Amino acid sequence: MFISAQEAAHRAFSDAECIVWVDERDQVLGSLPRAELRARGLIGRAAFILLFNPAGEICVHRRTLSKAVYPGYWDMAAGGMLGAGESYWQCARRELEEELGIADAELKDHGRFFFDAPHNRIWSAVFSACSDQPLHVQPEEVLEAGFMPLAQLLRDIQHKPFCPDSLVALRLYLTSTGQ
Numbered sequence: 001m002f003i004s005a006q007e008a009a010h011r012a013f014s015d016a017e018c019i020v021w022v023d024e025r026d027q028v029l030g031s032l033p034r035a036e037l038r039a040r041g042l043i044g045r046a047a048f049i050l051l052f053n054p055a056g057e058i059c060v061h062r063r064t065l066s067k068a069v070y071p072g073y074w075d076m077a078a079g080g081m082l083g084a085g086e087s088y089w090q091c092a093r094r095e096l097e098e099e100l101g102i103a104d105a106e107l108k109d110h111g112r113f114f115f116d117a118p119h120n121r122i123w124s125a126v127f128s129a130c131s132d133q134p135l136h137v138q139p140e141e142v143l144e145a146g147f148m149p150l151a152q153l154l155r156d157i158q159h160k161p162f163c164p165d166s167l168v169a170l171r172l173y174l175t176s177t178g179q
Contacts, residue, residue, distance in 0.1 A: 031084035061145035088125035101136025105129035
């Protein structure tokens with residue numbers, strides 16, 4: 001598996017970044033470096049953003065191989081961990097711009113969920129946005145990205161490796177929108 005020097009540097013920075021640490025009820029306990037939070041099995045906060053184009057297609061991307069969690073997996077949500085002092089909404093806006101280059105899109109809140117897996121324990125907020133702006137992916141985190149009909153995504157998740165936490169985010173979105 002080849003990881004570029006740029007990806008490796010980004011991963012080191014990401015692992016050292018202080019992120020929000022919470023308890024099982026999503027109450028803030030403080031902040032810790034991301035790698036320490038994962039290593040100790042503690043809970044963080046994350047924001048997931050499902051991006052649609054005006055035709056109603058959803059953005060799907062493939063994660064880089066340098067990602068600490070689910071490297072190389074497909075994902076239908078931009079997103080990431082909340083930085084120290086950051087709200088779910090602030091994180092969603094930041095991550096949508098960082099990962100996909102989409103700024104100032106209106107965010108719709110679809111609720112929260114708790115995801116509990118080894119090395120990935122998170123309280124998460126799910127947002128959606130619609131934009132006609134062109135995608136500008138962050139190469140340290142995204143290998144490729146494009147839009148597809150939601151029906152195609154629902155078929156693809158049956159046979160491609162998709163991030164399990166994002167699948168929960170997608171289910172929450174579908175439920176909250178009556179789909």
